[in-house]
Amino acid sequence: xxxxxxxxxxxxxxxxxxxxxxxxxxxxxxxxxxxxxxxxxxxxxxxxxxxxxxxxxxxxxxxxxxxxxxxxxxxxxxxxxxxxxxxxxxxxxxxxxxxxxxxxx
Amino acid sequence: xxxxxxxxxxxxxxxxxxxxxxxxxxxxxxxxxxxxxxxxxxxxxxxxxxxxxxxxxxxxxxxxxxxxxxxxxxxxxxxxxxxxxxxxxxxxxxxxxxxxxxxxxxxxxxxxxxxxxxx
Numbered sequence: 001x002x003x004x005x006x007x008x009x010x011x012x013x014x015x016x017x018x019x020x021x022x023x024x025x026x027x028x029x030x031x032x033x034x035x036x037x038x039x040x041x042x043x044x045x046x047x048x049x050x051x052x053x054x055x056x057x058x059x060x061x062x063x064x065x066x067x068x069x070x071x072x073x074x075x076x077x078x079x080x081x082x083x084x085x086x087x088x089x090x091x092x093x094x095x096x097x098x099x100x101x102x103x104x105x
Numbered sequence: 106x107x108x109x110x111x112x113x114x115x116x117x118x119x120x121x122x123x124x125x126x127x128x129x130x131x132x133x134x135x136x137x138x139x140x141x142x143x144x145x146x147x148x149x150x151x152x153x154x155x156x157x158x159x160x161x162x163x164x165x166x167x168x169x170x171x172x173x174x175x176x177x178x179x180x181x182x183x184x185x186x187x188x189x190x191x192x193x194x195x196x197x198x199x200x201x202x203x204x205x206x207x208x209x210x211x212x213x214x215x216x217x218x219x220x221x222x223x224x
């Protein structure tokens with residue numbers, strides 16, 4: 001099974017900050033990596049797919065990058081709506097989600 | 106507008122069964138794989154099962170293999186998850202999801218979820 005190790009588990013930030021979340025795959029997944037945002041009591045929302053492709057309607061302050069088996073989600077200039085939990089997901093073989101990163105004030 | 110509406114959740118004793126259903130609309134139903142993902146209270150996301158667009162190939166997480174079965178009904182445009190021999194650790198919110206495209210794909214739409222409690 002492919003394991004996804006996401007860090008940090010919690011991140012404290014302020015409005016306007018640049019935020020970076022990292023996910024590492026236990027084996028090669030090519031670029032079959034997605035990022036989701038989940039607000040409390042809501043379903044997850046797709047932000048990024050194929051490691052760096054921005055889903056339609058998602059603000060351009062969100063971006064994704066990849067280097068080997070390490071993947072990064074970056075939020076430039078954090079906005080109030082961005083305080084949420086973020087998950088990475090590999091879909092190279094079945095699906096595996098990272099443990100989540102809670103972005104808090 | 107894409108809509109996914111789950112139903113069928115509830116309370117069940119260990120060893121019991123439940124059948125979840127997801128009514129889909131707003132897209133070409135046969136063109137996208139459909140999956141179920143669950144989230145235990147206060148926990149992260151766990152993939153459960155996927156069925157391809159044609160309905161003839163299914164995939165399951167090890168934790169549910171042999172106990173859960175995913176189906177899709179093209180006439181009703183529904184995706185069902187039959188859950189048998191339920192365990193306490195199956196307690197979670199179950200989300201129905203639609204694949205972004207065919208083949209290897211993440212989910213781009215999620216339903217609001219239905220609660221399953223095994224106790």
